[in-house]
Amino acid sequence: MLRQLKLTLFAATLLATGALPASADPANTVAFVPQLIGIPYFNAMEEGGKKAAADLGVEFIYSGPVDTNPVDQLQIVQNLIDQGVGAVSVSVLDASTIAPVVEQAKAKGVKLFTSDSDAPDSGRAVYVAQATDQGLGYAIIDEMVERVGEEATVAIVSGEATASNLNAWIGFMQERAKDKYPKLTLLEPQYAGGAADRAAQIATDLMAANPDLKGIIGVASTTCPGVGQAIETAGKIGSVIGTGYCSPNTARSYLKSGSFGYSVLWDPAKLGYLTVWAGKQLIDGKPFEASVQLPGFDSPTTYDPATGILLLGEPAVFTADNVDQFDF
Amino acid sequence: MTARLRQSPTLAILAGLWVLLVAGIALLSPGILTASTLTTILQFSSILALVSLGQALVILAGGAGIDLSVGGIVSLASVLAMMAVSAGLPATLLPLACLGIGLALGLGNGLLVTRLRILPLIATLATFYVFSGSAVALTGGAAQSGVPAAFTPWGRGALAGIPLPFLTLALPLFLVAGVVISATSWGRWLVAMGDNERSARLVGIPVDRARLIVYGLSGLASGAAAFVSLAWLGSARPNIGQNLELTSLTAVLLGGVSIFGGRGGVAGVLAAVLLLVTLQTALLRLNINTVWQVGIVGALLVAVLVADALTTRRR
Incomplete structure (x- = not known):
């Protein structure tokens, strides 16, 4: 019985460890x-x-x-x-x-x-x-135009083709380009799914097929590293500007290498x-x-x-x- | 009473721990001890209690019995029942749909175990993936809203501070299970086949049929838990059963049911469920990081199992 009590007390002490009084008010x-x-x-x-x-x-x-x-x-x-x-x-x-x-x-x-x-x-x-979806879509296009000018071709690499938030952002990008920058050419969005290497492949192909390409937008956070890597390995740092909706930790190395010009998020x-x-x-x-x-x-x-x-x-x-x- | 407690040391340990826990709370933060806290604890116990009851029966019946698919059944039953209602099933049949789907999935487990002789750990691990995977696949991961408003007053209501799902579903089922195990021959068969399957077969107990029914009952209990989740949350979550397989297992072992079967009862399981949820609630109230809570539950399980092993050896 005594041993039982000891164990009970032991367990109870465990429970009390780290207990802090609740906040004052x-x-x-x-x-x-x-x-x-x-x-x-x-x-x-x-x-x-x-x-x-x-x-x-x-x-x-x-x-x-x-x-x-x-x-x-x-x-x-x-x-x-x-x-x-x-x-x-x-x-x-x-x-x-x-x-x-x-x-x-x-x-x-x-x-x-x-x-x-x-x-x-x-x-x-x-x-x-x-x-807002609108704010995010507009901001990434505005920032891109500021860097590459209005007369430029820009590609979009998205994640899943069914993701509603990504598609909404792309819709507002296209709307902004049409309304405010009529000379800007946005290529049809390409979809990489959730894989960064697929995004890298698509970005590489896009640069090869469009020699005049000035920018690539990685819409999903998973596509950002792929876009950055593709620009780096193609030796296009400076001539093609990468960007995307990705966190500073995801984009840091690409921002520092220059393959990414900027990243938009909150x-x-x-x-x-x-x-x-x-x-x-x-x-x-x-x-x-x-x-x-x-x-x-x-x-x-x-x-x-x-x-x-x-x-x-x-x-x-x-x-x-x-x-x-x-x-x- | 003392004699009974000596017979089942786990129950005494759990009761002691619970008293200590409540005393500790009263000391550290007396403001917590209100009727609404009790309501909260019982509300969050309901689903776990139902699932643990089924889990306890499966383990009690022995034959390396375990049901890892309970969480998957809760998820899939709630999603399927809700889809059926959306597709035109009369809303009044929602509870029956949950129970029926749960029972069917549970019997599926039972067939794998008794007919195909697949080890329960493997069979229910497989169905766990099938059930929880299907629930997510069918819904694309999105919650299915639109539970008929007639059910939510029951799911969220309370009588004298006791939540209705606990008062009218979980508690009665535990009482019935307790009576069946201790006072009917079928219940004694379960314990007997858990204790020694060979002798149980020799004296003519239909072990396989009983075991099939036990897995069905576990599915049924998970189906009931699925209905509680629907009436309470107001929507069907494809991952509502997440982690239930492990927490129910914890409650059952903490409640003094031997993992080898044939020893223990459902009273201890209910006590363990209440202790686990009280502990969670207390730690939340003291604003202790949730990461710690997981570790503390593990330490508690070890402590109780060690205490149990020591007292058993002494006897």
């Missing part, structure tokens, strides 16, 4: 629940959230599932609501990860909202969005900052204004009352000069 706390923890993207959001919490004088809780399991995420959200945290933001895996608790949150006065990934029609207070640290700022606004009961300039942000954030979307602003452009300031 739950009502003045903003929580963010990512889709999973331990990846650079969400780590960057956490950093931004911490910074905002320090600036705004609120507590910040960052807690998420270890894999993309909707029930685990729901459990974390549920517990934050039970704790009576002032505002809870969630990068939802899908609507089911907040649908069961929306009513409960309202009853308890907890502001439940989405960030990074939305659950429309769920009754969330606001959606903090990183970028800054998750800023998104994390904006998320906590939005939570604080909700806790204080302040309405969102149509346009607000936050400290340290390049462009103002905008709010659309019709859709309930708070938009981070213009997409971020990463170049060889600024890429080392980012780690995601």
Whole structure:
């Protein structure tokens, strides 16, 4: 019996290890629940959230599932609501990860909202969005024209032909070229699937078939390394400019070698900052204004009352000069 | 009572751990001890409890019995049932569809094990991939929304702080299973064939038929869990059953069921499920990194198994 008790105590000590007292004032706390923890993207959001919490004088809780399991995420959200945290933001895996608790949150006065990934029609207070498809599509074409001029031929290498977000971005690229740069020639998009080596093959073929090619856009993050490698191995650094929607960590070596002129995405640290700022606004009961300039942000954030979307602003452009300031 | 506890040391250990855990929470963060916390714990226990019940029966019946496909069945049953409703099946038949699909998939496992004599570990590992893979393939990975609104009040509701899925489904099934195992001859057959299959065959127990039914029951329990997930989340997730095979196995072993079969009962399994979910909830409330939680559950399993081994050897 004694031994049993000892073991029980041993196990209980294990449970207590690392236990920390809960935060001082739950009502003045903003929580963010990512889709999973331990990846650079969400780590960057956490950093931004911490910074905002320090600036705004609120507590910040960052807690998420270890894999993309909707029930685990729901459990974390549920517990934050039970704790009576002032505002809870969630990068939802899908609507089911907040649908069961929306009513409960309202009853308890907890502001439940989405960030990074939305659950429309769920009754969330606001959606903090990183970028619009239009903004991303326009930005990559504008930046390209700035580097290669208007009279140029540019190729597009995408990932899966069925991916709706990638196709939306391509659609806005084509729209921008047609409306604003009539002399710009965009070649028909080529699809590489999810493989970087296939993207490299396609990019190599495109350069061989179009000697006047000035730029290649790698639409999916998986196609970026392929495009960069192809430009490097073809010895076309300087004459062909590569780019894509890829994170600084993915694009870094290509930006430094010169095969990539720039990369377009958004800054998750800023998104994390904006998320906590939005939570604080909700806790204080302040309405969102149509346009607000936050400290340290390049462009103002905008709010659309019709859709309930708070938009981070213009997409971020990463170049060889600024890429080392980012780690995601 | 003391005599009973001495007979099943795991139950005593689990109860002791649970008391310690609650006392620890009360000390560290008394604000957690509210009725709504209890509701949360039971809500998140419902699916795991149902799946673990089926898993416990399979393991109890011995013959190297194990059902690794439970998570796959939950995913596939919820997705298929939801697709059937979208395709025109009357919404009122949704629960029956979940149960029927679960039962059919479970019986499929049973046939592989009893007719083709494939080792359960291998057979259910294979069907785990088939079931969970099909669920993702059929849906393209997207959640299927549109669960009839009539079901969500049951899935999200509570009576006196006890969630309805737990009160009206999980708890009654555990009671029935407990009675069947201890008070019916069929239940005693299960334990007997788990304990010593050779003697069970010699005394004329229809071992293969009983085992086939047990795998069917495990599928049925997973089908019930699939329905709980639909009524609760309001949509069918193709990966809703993710990790359930391992967590249910953890609950069953933690609950004192011997992996070789023939020893243990369902009461310990329910206690283990509640302990696991309470532990998760407590750690979340104390804002302990979720990465730690996985390790702590593992340490807990080792501690309980070691304690169990020591007490068994002494006897």
